[in-house]
Amino acid sequence: MSRPVVVGVDGSAGSAQAVAVAVHEARLRGCGLEVVHAFFWPAVHVPLGPWQPGSPEEMLRETARRLVAEAVEHARAVAPDVEVSGAVVAGGPPTVLQDRSRTAELVVVGSRGLGGFAELLLGATAVQLAAHAACPVMVVRGRLESTASTTASASTPTGTPTGTGTSTTTGTGGSTGPVLLGVDGSPAGAAAVEFAFTEAALRGTGIVALHAWTPWSVPPSPPPDPSAPYAAGPGELAEGERRLLAEATVDCRARHPDVPVEQAPVRGGVREALIEASAGAGLVVVGARGRGGFTGLFLGSVSQAVLHHAHCPVVVVRGSRARS
Known part of the structure; x- marks a missing residue:
């Protein structure tokens, strides 16, 4: 069943x-x-005997x-x-x-x-x-009208996606626009990626895969040149984050070839980028915790911020399903 x-x-x-x-x-x-x-x-005290009419x-x-x-x-x-x-x-x-x-x-x-x-x-x-x-x-939460604009302003931060070409009406009970997927490249976030692609395929819409980053949010990696441990070539961080975004979605893109995907690497705060981009989305999908989260937390700051401020419904996907 x-x-x-x-x-x-x-x-x-x-x-x-x-x-x-x-x-x-x-x-x-x-x-x-x-x-x-x-x-x-x-x-109050509730008697454990038979219910009395009235x-x-x-x-x-x-x-x-x-x-x-x-x-x-x-x-x-x-x-x-x-x-x-x-x-x-x-x-x-x-x-x-x-x-x-x-x-x-x-x-x-x-x-x-x-x-x-x-x-x-x-x-x-x-x-x-x-x-x-x-x-x-x-x-x-947010709007649930039958029509909605899918163009989100890109004033802050740089590179916020527009979602152009992926809008659709989801029917009764839904809202318009693509599925906005927050990607962080963490193993825990893989379940959110899978859910977003499945949901987009069911809705017959596209995905805006957004990965926001700043130089301070990128985990450190061993420098290629030990003599310059803090040096990074022009564009190296941005290229690495674009590659992370592509690699995080490559398997699902292969399984769902009919789902159009807009890759949206954004240099800026992830909370602000997702909330702003949600104005043009029909649904936001995020993981419960990202790669920057503390192990003891059940819900990360990004997912909490999106739950509180997104302009459309939000799905939070945990990394594993507990079995009874």
Whole structure:
């Protein structure tokens, strides 16, 4: 049996958008959609005996059932050909959805739910899932209009890609533009590259593979001339980073020859470059941690920044899938 796409709902406007996007992703993959509401009991005594009709506990549970039923009905209306199921699960949203991620193809959530503070750009559930889920996590944020410009300004930093020629409409629940892939050349980032190419092939769109670098972010390598350990010839760093970008995507380009790819090496800050380029993208795909991350961190600074500030939905892909 194929793994389903799982979407978390809580009745917020953000979760309604997430349902529309999630059922579109399920249709692309030819799999089912599971609508999940994590039912977190209030901090009061809840009797363990049979439920009493009309009791506050039963009223709360019925509200949760109705919320899921409405989300399931909405998903079926958007994509009648997709098998949609619903579940009310006791527990906190991050814990419940993280558990569901072990058997899911993709988990989709809104950027903020009903429990978020207005001033927060991203809810705690989205952050925790992106850091700990066993499968890729899509956080639905930014614009989701049926049309969008695919030309991003290149004022800062130098070399930010335009995405010209790779725009397409992804259909109900999606947004327009190519898949923007953040490439860092790390082994952990290989899973993000694979996901981005597969997603672009499913959507029938192209990829903008962006690799941003500065002289300070490039890992040191042994100098060819020991007498000048800090000397680099003109353009050597830039050429090396262009080569890293090409090598990081070469295998996936061979497996997906019909996916057009724009290589975009950018000299500048990676967070700023990805956020700016996301204005012309339909989806941003990044790894959970890059080559500059600390081993103990579950979510790197780049992926966190993109989750908070991107102009379109973001998928965070961890390097390995945990098995239950």
